[in-house]
Amino acid sequence: MRGEEGSDPFAEVNAPEFLARLVKGGAESQKAFGQLVRVTHDRFLAFVRRSLSSSDECQEVVQEMYLAVHKGLSKFEGKSKLTTWMYSLAHYKICDKLAEKDRAHQELTESNEAVLITGDYSDSFDPVTPWDASADHVLARSSVESLIVEAVKALPPLAREIYQLRDVDGLSGEDAAAVLEMPPVNVRVQLHRARKFIVRYVQEKMKDKSVQRGASRS
Amino acid sequence: MKDLFYVLYYPCDQIRDFAYDYLEGKLGLMTGLRFRQHLKGCPECQDYIRLYEMAADPKQFANENPIPPEFIDHTLKFLQEKGIVGEE
Structure with missing residues (x-):
């Protein structure tokens, strides 16, 4: 049986003193951000790749998420855990990417009609790279x-x-x-x-x- | 008679709906007793609960395709170029 709360695999980066280092500025913040990436990267990449099939897209989404974390840190009030907030950002980035793909799919469908008429495949999309x-x-x-x-x-x-x-x-x-x-x-x-x-x-x-x-x- | 049967013994569907609370340890005393009583005599529900437990266990994903180390290197390099992460 399992309880409602499990142990926090990100306890190290969810500690208030770690957040203080992140927002301190200068070399200390850069060092702390590197640590944040090393501790959380693979978990977030795994989270993203279950929603997106291309490894390039997953990498892009994770990088964008870290950019958003850096940009939003000064406004982060610490009402939730740092990693819970990061999951929210990852969730939004996944939604954005899926919406973008949906639009691309619609455009592809429309352009396919043109391809069928012209026979020109030069602008066709690359097939999605399957995760290795x-x-x-x-x-x-x-x-x-x-x-x-x-x-x-x-x-x-x-x-x-x-x-x-x-x-x-x-x-x-x-x-x-x-x-x-x-x-x-x-x-x-x-x-x-x-x-x-x-x-x-x-x-x-x-x-x-x-x-x-x-x-x-x- | 049927009502009494359902009071004493939960049907399989209901047992399976209790799976969530069972895993969370939130079945009440009497419900828990009836739940376990049903499981003792029902191999189908035993299998179901075993699979449900497996589905709720993150260990299934421990061996999921490992992430190649170059991915984190790419991300760190990307963030270094933006001045967010310092050079090692």
Whole structure:
């Protein structure tokens, strides 16, 4: 069983004295910001890459998030944890990127009509680079674990973000609600639905696999 | 008789809806007793709760594609160029 609050993996950078170093200015702030990046980078990149498929886009979003953190630090009042605020910024940057992609998709659809007429593919978009997964790594995962990871990718965007914030990154219900600007009770309901979806997804896939195994034996 | 049955023994659907509170440790005493009683005799719900627990466990993602170290180097270099992070 797990409690509502887990231990804070970012305790080091969420301490008030660390925030003081960040806003102090000069070389001390630069040093503290470097530390902030080293402590949080991989966690935020992992958070972003579950919503965006291209590694270049993920990198861009994370870099923009750090820029926004730097820009907004002087206005950050410390009412929430520093990393909770960073999750909010990452969330907005992901939404911006998805909206941009949506617009690009619409433009692409319109330009495809032109391409069909003119046959000119020179302005076509590059295909999205899939996130690199080494074969050894994929093989090392147990099948249920990899099905869960697969199911998370199939969740609707909001449910996926809630699931990530709560179950993957370990934010409390209140912090996740603050990041997404929704009542904690909605986070709870959506999280339960997301987990139910994942369980159903895994069960269905396992059933399919056992049916396939049965068919190959007969 | 059916009402009494449902008072004493929760149906599978309800047991599965209690999964969230069970993981949070928030089932009341009586509900918790009935919940565990149901699980004892229901292998389907045992499997369901086991999977639900796995879905709520961040360990599934511990081995997710690791992030290559050059990504953080790129970010640090980007921020150094902006003067946000100092040179090492």
